[in-house]
Amino acid sequence: MFIELSKQELLNVTGGDGFGLATFIGGALTFIIGIIEGYLNPSKCNS
Secondary structure: OOOOOOHHHHHOOOOOOOHHHHHHHHHHHHHHHHHHHHHHOOOOOOO
C-alpha cells in the first residue's frame, strides 16, 4: 500500500532517534584518538 504525500507533507516528515549521529560521533572520536595515540606512542608492526 502506497500513500502519495504532497510536497508540504514531505517537508514535515520527522523521525529517527539520533542513533546514527551518536554512532558517527563515536566513530570519529575513536579515529582521532587512534591517530593521536599512534603519533605519541609509535610502535612497529609485528611481521
